[in-house]
Amino acid sequence: MTAKSAAAAARATVYGYPRQGPDRELKKAVEGYWKGRVSAEALRRTAAGLREANWRRLADAGLHEVPTGDFSYYDHVLDTSVMVGAVPERHRAAVEADALDGYFAMARGTRDVAPLEMTKWFDTNYHYLVPELGPETVFSADSAKQRAELTEALALGLTARPVLVGPVTYLLLAKPAPGVADGFRPLSLLERLLPVYAEVLADLRAAGAEWVQLDEPALVQDRTPRELEAAARAYAELGGLTDRPKLLVASYFDRLGDALPVLAKAPVDGLAVDFTEAAAANLDALAAAGGLPGKRLVAGVVNGRNIWINDLEKSLSRLGTLLGLADRVDVAASCSLLHVPLDARAERDIDPEVLRWLAFARQKTDEVVTLAKGLARGTGAIAGELSANRADLASRASSSLTHDPAVRSRAAAVTAADTRRAQPYAERAAAQQEHLGLPLLPTTTIGSFPQTAELRGARAALRAGRIDTAGYEERIRTEIRDVLAFQEQAGIDVLVHGEPERNDMVQYFAEQLTGYLATQHGWVQSYGTRCVRPPILAGDISRAEPMTVRWTTYAQSLTERPVKGMLTGPVTMLAWSFVRDDQPLGDTARQVALALRDEVRDLEAAGTSVIQVDEPALRETLPLRAEGRDAYLAWATEAFRLSTGGVRAATQIHTHMCYAEFGDIVQAIDDLDADVISLEAARSHMQVAHELAAHGYPRGAGPGVYDIHSPRVPGVEEATALLRKGLEAIPAERLWVNPDCGLKTRGWPETRASLENLVAAARTVRREL
Ligand code: GLN
Numbered sequence: 150m151t152a153k154s155a156a157a158a159a160r161a162t163v164y165g166y167p168r169q170g171p172d173r174e175l176k177k178a179v180e181g182y183w184k185g186r187v188s189a190e191a192l193r194r195t196a197a198g199l200r201e202a203n204w205r206r207l208a209d210a211g212l213h214e215v216p217t218g219d220f221s222y223y224d225h226v227l228d229t230s231v232m233v234g235a236v237p238e239r240h241r242a243a244v245e246a247d248a249l250d251g252y253f254a255m256a257r258g259t260r261d262v263a264p265l266e267m268t269k270w271f272d273t274n275y276h277y278l279v280p281e282l283g284p285e286t287v288f289s290a291d292s293a294k295q296r297a298e299l300t301e302a303l304a305l306g307l308t309a310r311p312v313l314v315g316p317v318t319y320l321l322l323a324k325p326a327p328g329v330a331d332g333f334r335p336l337s338l339l340e341r342l343l344p345v346y347a348e349v350l351a352d353l354r355a356a357g358a359e360w361v362q363l364d365e366p367a368l369v370q371d372r373t374p375r376e377l378e379a380a381a382r383a384y385a386e387l388g389g390l391t392d393r394p395k396l397l398v399a400s401y402f403d404r405l406g407d408a409l410p411v412l413a414k415a416p417v418d419g420l421a422v423d424f425t426e427a428a429a430a431n432l433d434a435l436a437a438a439g440g441l442p443g444k445r446l447v448a449g450v451v452n453g454r455n456i457w458i459n460d461l462e463k464s465l466s467r468l469g470t471l472l473g474l475a476d477r478v479d480v481a482a483s484c485s486l487l488h489v490p491l492d493a494r495a496e497r498d499i500d501p502e503v504l505r506w507l508a509f510a511r512q513k514t515d516e517v518v519t520l521a522k523g524l525a526r527g528t529g530a531i532a533g534e535l536s537a538n539r540a541d542l543a544s545r546a547s548s549s550l551t552h553d554p555a556v557r558s559r560a561a562a563v564t565a566a567d568t569r570r571a572q573p574y575a576e577r578a579a580a581q582q583e584h585l586g587l588p589l590l591p592t593t594t595i596g597s598f599p600q601t602a603e604l605r606g607a608r609a610a611l612r613a614g615r616i617d618t619a620g621y622e623e624r625i626r627t628e629i630r631d632v633l634a635f636q637e638q639a640g641i642d643v644l645v646h647g648e649p650e651r652n653d654m655v656q657y658f659a660e661q662l663t664g665y666l667a668t669q670h671g672w673v674q675s676y677g678t679r680c681v682r683p684p685i686l687a688g689d690i691s692r693a694e695p696m697t698v699r700w701t702t703y704a705q706s707l708t709e710r711p712v713k714g715m716l717t718g719p720v721t722m723l724a725w726s727f728v729r730d731d732q733p734l735g736d737t738a739r740q741v742a743l744a745l746r747d748e749v750r751d752l753e754a755a756g757t758s759v760i761q762v763d764e765p766a767l768r769e770t771l772p773l774r775a776e777g778r779d780a781y782l783a784w785a786t787e788a789f790r791l792s793t794g795g796v797r798a799a800t801q802i803h804t805h806m807c808y809a810e811f812g813d814i815v816q817a818i819d820d821l822d823a824d825v826i827s828l829e830a831a832r833s834h835m836q837v838a839h840e841l842a843a844h845g846y847p848r849g850a851g852p853g854v855y856d857i858h859s860p861r862v863p864g865v866e867e868a869t870a871l872l873r874k875g876l877e878a879i880p881a882e883r884l885w886v887n888p889d890c891g892l893k894t895r896g897w898p899e900t901r902a903s904l905e906n907l908v909a910a911a912r913t914v915r916r917e918l
């Protein structure tokens with residue numbers, strides 16, 4: 150086919166759409182079902198109504214082919230486990246008794262049975278349920294959900310394409326089931342799994358699918374030759390089936406690298422490839438692989454995971470380059486629109502001048518349609534859209550929000566000295582010891598104390614105008630007094646104010662920093678029915694006034710013991726927000742770091758001697774491929790040091806990270822140059838303490854001795870044993886005693902008992918020194 154006919158055939162599609170509905174109807178229906186207030190039938194009706202509304206909206210927008218099967222009551226990877234019959238032994242009875250209740254039991258657990266583990270979907274903030282597989286796993290096909298949704302869409306008269314998690318990615322995302330030997334590789338089950346996919350594909354074809362999409366995002370990560378060979382085998386086998394629909398293999402989130410030629414050669418009918426900035430290398434690689442002669446190429450040129458408008462002209466030129474490389478070129482968002490909110494037009498509080506820069510799922514769909522039209526019929530057919538887009542882009546580029554000269558010149562003037570403490574650790578440690586006079590094995594907490602329903606209620610009452618600011622702040626001060634009184638009485642050494650005033654550790658700061666936007670309806674699914682509204686880091690960042698100082702100094706005024714100031718670090722501020730795409734992430738991080746640096750200094754000037762800057766997201770934003778990691782860690786750790794580097798030797802800087810796996814960032818943890826780091830360790834029996842020791846980590850460390858993820862109260866004996874284990878790795882002069890993470894999700898009774906036990910354990914072990 151010629152480039153011209155490839156262009157004329159251009160169609161618009163997407164791989165998935167937000168599931169929750171404009172008013173989070175799905176969340177409400179599912180949670181209502183859990184509480185017994187919504188019947189299974191009513192839940193099904195709500196879900197079907199949401200699917201239909203989405204498809205109609207997509208079709209009305211001009212999309213040629215709508216996705217099906219991307220809908221989920223909880224998680225699409227869990228749906229895939231159901232589709233292939235990979236139900237863990239412990240959930241089987243529940244699933245057999247009632248498929249829907251069994252499904253939710255796998256997702257959430259029951260009183261007696263643990264749920265599947267949950268983890269991040271690549272480097273997004275969506276979490277999936279990890280399949281548990283073992284040598285005994287027997288797969289069996291259950292295509293009912295996929296078939297039903299396809300049938301619904303076809304009944305509306307739409308062209309529909311079922312979207313499935315591909316078999317290779319499914320296995321690569323899985324983990325060995327509990328009790329299965331560690332060396333077991335789920336990918337070794339591929340031969341067993343493929344016949345199940347073959348059956349599902351045949352079922353979907355029989356149900357009317359012309360095309361089926363198989364998502365293989367795991368192929369954009371660094372893969373071994375053996376894994377690539379498995380991918381080649383998988384698609385040789387599925388492609389070789391006679392009774393099958395046309396196969397579209399999709400990848401996204403990064404470049405395909407060595408997997409690209411593997412997929413290009415596979416006997417499938419099309420590839421969907423990410424051609425956004427982050428994956429731009431796919432373009433040359435595809436050309437180098439000889440293109441996709443005779444095949445369909447779906448080009449993901451509209452970024453499916455950020456919230457910014459597309460540069461339509463740039464995308465059109467990229468699409469033009471692709472035209473010569475395939476038989477047919479279609480236009481899509483780079484990944485499922487699941488990762489962005491539904492509709493920017495629902496936002497009433499965002500300045501219209503800024504709103505025009507934003508594209509949520511609905512606007513991205515329009516962009517995809519416009520680009521397909523431009524590709525098929527020439528730019529003349531979309532002249533109006535192009536000129537509006539040019540104006541919107543120009544508005545963003547020239548706005549004083551995105552270009553604040555004061556912020557820019559300050560960021561440009563940062564020197565290497567600004568990103569270092571003036572004294573080496575040994576000198577600081579001595580000055581801090583002299584100033585703080587802490588005992589060996591000092592006890593502390595990570596920051597938050599229980600966020601009770603009553604506290605959240607006070608915040609809701611403030612928003613609704615039922616109480617005034619003065620009333621709300623008095624409520625917060627009362628809470629701080631209670632938290633302080635408890636800590637003093639429990640005998641904790643370094644106290645915290647408890648963070649009662651914070652709705653969320655990122656949002657609280659985002660609301661106070663210039664350059665950040667909040668949305669009213671910008672919900673995205675984090676996991677299951679949990680949705681978050683990430684703030685939008687839209688412009689140059691500056692701090693109008695101190696953000697935390699009055700609460701910390703109020704707490705300090707109540708006690709002789711040191712109160713630790715508490716801030717969220719620059720990397721975490723970026724990781725849990727929508728970030729700007731018009732400058733390198735490192736530049737944005739530096740601006741946030743400078744605002745935090747001022748806060749750190751203000752805290753110090755107000756008499757705060759211990760300041761914690763949390764970076765729980767440091768590891769989770771690690772680039773998917775190893776090649777990007779050094780550069781990322783360099784700017785990430787530098788931003789942290791810039792935010793904390795401006796204090797005196799006697800001021801002690803803490804940091805905190807959750808999650809148990811640190812092996813690959815232990816050098817980065819060292820590079821933060823914090824005086825003390827607290828980490829999650831209780832469940833892994835202090836493993837991180839040993840990893841830090843093996844690395845030669847020279848500074849203070851508090852591997853958690855209290856697992857805050859469950860209401861269980863650790864006994865004194867247990868905490869004592871963990872501490873002794875910690876001492877095997879870290880000398881008493883540098884070992885801290887603390888829980889794994891903040892206590893905001895815990896109740897007061899278990900918090901009290903656990904912290905009292907933690908202090909008792911510290912006292913016991915001190916006596917042994
Ligand atoms: N300081 C925060 C808290 O205690 C840290 C939370 C986190 O690490 N996720 O809640």
Ligand code: ZN
Nearest residue numbers: 806807890891
């Ligand atoms: Zn934490």
